[in-house]
Amino acid sequence: MTEKRLMSGNEAMAEAAIRAGCRCYFGYPITPQNEVTAYMARRMPEAGGVFIQSESELAAINMVLGASAAGCRSMTSSSSPGISLKQEGISYIAAMELPAVIANIMRGGPGLGNIAPSQSDYFQAVKGGGHGDYRQIVLGPSTVQELVDLTVCSFDLADEYRMPVVILGDGLLGQMMEPVSMPGMRHVEIKEEEWVLSGCRGRAPRLLRSLILDPGDLAAHNLHLQEKYRRVAAREVRFESVFTDDAELIVVAYGTPARVCRAAVAACREKGIRAGLIRPITLWPFPREEISRLASQASHILVVEMSHGQMVEDVLLSAEFRVPVSFFGKAGGLTFHIDEVIRKMEKTNQKSKIKNQKAKSKKQKHKSKP
Amino acid sequence: MKEKLIISGFGGQGSLLVGKLLTYAAMLDGRYVTFLPSYGAEVRGGTAYCNVIISDEEIASPTISIADTLIAMNLPSVVRFEPAVVQEGLIFINSSLIEYEPDRKDVRTVRIPATEIADGLGNIKVANMVMVGAYLAKKQILSRERVHEALGHLLPEHRRSLYEVNCGAIKEGYKLTNNQTPRNKMQDTRYEGQDTRNKIQTITNDQ
Numbered sequence: 001m002t003e004k005r006l007m008s009g010n011e012a013m014a015e016a017a018i019r020a021g022c023r024c025y026f027g028y029p030i031t032p033q034n035e036v037t038a039y040m041a042r043r044m045p046e047a048g049g050v051f052i053q054s055e056s057e058l059a060a061i062n063m064v065l066g067a068s069a070a071g072c073r074s075m076t077s078s079s080s081p082g083i084s085l086k087q088e089g090i091s092y093i094a095a096m097e098l099p100a101v102i103a104n105i106m107r108g109g110p111g112l113g114n115i116a117p118s119q120s121d122y123f124q125a126v127k128g129g130g131h132g133d134y135r136q137i138v139l140g141p142s143t144v145q146e147l148v149d150l151t152v153c154s155f156d157l158a159d160e161y162r163m164p165v166v167i168l169g170d171g172l173l174g175q176m177m178e179p180v181s182m183p184g185m186r187h188v189e190i191k192e193e194e195w196v197l198s199g200c201r202g203r204a205p206r207l208l209r210s211l212i213l214d215p216g217d218l219a220a221h222n223l224h225l226q227e228k229y230r231r232v233a234a235r236e237v238r239f240e241s242v243f244t245d246d247a248e249l250i251v252v253a254y255g256t257p258a259r260v261c262r263a264a265v266a267a268c269r270e271k272g273i274r275a276g277l278i279r280p281i282t283l284w285p286f287p288r289e290e291i292s293r294l295a296s297q298a299s300h301i302l303v304v305e306m307s308h309g310q311m312v313e314d315v316l317l318s319a320e321f322r323v324p325v326s327f328f329g330k331a332g333g334l335t336f337h338i339d340e341v342i343r344k345m346e347k348t349n350q351k352s353k354i355k356n357q358k359a360k361s362k363k364q365k366h367k368s369k370p
Numbered sequence: 371m372k373e374k375l376i377i378s379g380f381g382g383q384g385s386l387l388v389g390k391l392l393t394y395a396a397m398l399d400g401r402y403v404t405f406l407p408s409y410g411a412e413v414r415g416g417t418a419y420c421n422v423i424i425s426d427e428e429i430a431s432p433t434i435s436i437a438d439t440l441i442a443m444n445l446p447s448v449v450r451f452e453p454a455v456v457q458e459g460l461i462f463i464n465s466s467l468i469e470y471e472p473d474r475k476d477v478r479t480v481r482i483p484a485t486e487i488a489d490g491l492g493n494i495k496v497a498n499m500v501m502v503g504a505y506l507a508k509k510q511i512l513s514r515e516r517v518h519e520a521l522g523h524l525l526p527e528h529r530r531s532l533y534e535v536n537c538g539a540i541k542e543g544y545k546l547t548n549n550q551t552p553r554n555k556m557q558d559t560r561y562e563g564q565d566t567r568n569k570i571q572t573i574t575n576d577q
Contacts, residue, residue, distance in 0.1 A: 177393060
């Protein structure tokens, strides 16, 4: 085992990116992810890479586009309002099929909101915050160690599928320090694939663009993208399940609230409630099949989010209304306390028990009538 | 074992460093540990605080709503976080800067004239380390050696020269608290008397 280091989520993510072969970072400061930019400013030149504090978020994302087009592993990071500004560039990156890693350390919104942790950018990340029919892989780490591991993974995914990958963390994860073990330094060459703009001396020029005027051509390009997204959806779903085998009450949570939910589930088990946790690690592609499977086994699903209900819609779609889905959320920067999650779980469990009993007695009445 | 600790003071008093130091020491001990600083508009002279959780089990949330222990470097810190301390919890007060005594009768208080002691050691900035020493003596969760080791890791190269004075301050805080309020006496006074004043352990610099 490598020696553990004490690092904040933001710094650990930056170091992990460099170790994954990221050699271009472009960013514009915003709390609560400033440490990424600060760390990169110091560390990237040491690693022989390029660090630029851009003049704006728009510039940063388009620099990522450019560096990626030239074959370099590149990354940008920001927090909610800054990520909104980057959406146009992300849409272009998706259209041009370029690999890119974008970290969003979410803060309270809407608007400028505040700097406290939040998960209210789920829709933006998962449903495609920019225009057009595109998808991006969205990863939701819940510990600093997982943030490190998923950062490394995000560069591989971006390269493999040539599409944007979003690391969706929240202010807590960015700011908190935890012991982490870092992966080794990887040497990643500048790409030499047939799409990379590497200078056309001695060969025919290449073209990367997102403007495809002919409707037939653009339709074909869209079909090609959709085929790719289906491939990703089939192969890249990741989630963690805790105590779900015999669970009647399934809690679904991602990111830092999932940590609290895990402890709450363990506490409820001790109280005799058969609770389990599904923690989506990829938010897109969403672990739809697993939740669908559990929907036929469980009697109730509870979704816990630091928003007023975003992922809950994906859970509802996955559960296909076969099982009641409750929601527990707060936004604006408030975080969850384990006791309130346990209370909510107990209440939900009680409700579903009463409902089941009613349903049972109703059935019996129907039976006895004729 | 699970220890939830809030450390708070003026920006510049080194509250966050105390948090990082204890976190690092706990990491060296192989424990689960999280450190969460207040972040954003913190400036020198403003209030800066952090949450540290040390545990033998995985830590759910890094935020603390009910703390086992509070280390308060200045008055606004006591006022703000006193209500967050659990019954029978411990409040470490930098009595050089804080004249206020907590209203609550269900918490234990340890008063350390940290700033004066630090001044006596020749560097007023190590008041935070005096508090660390007092904490280590009272709580016995981390050993002093571990904290010294952690300090060695945390101090950047150009601050190496400050290692000794920091360790000295930890030792001083430890000695004072350990000598003058033995643990068993503390435990004896835990449940007796209605008047908090009797329970408050006053530790003075003159021995």
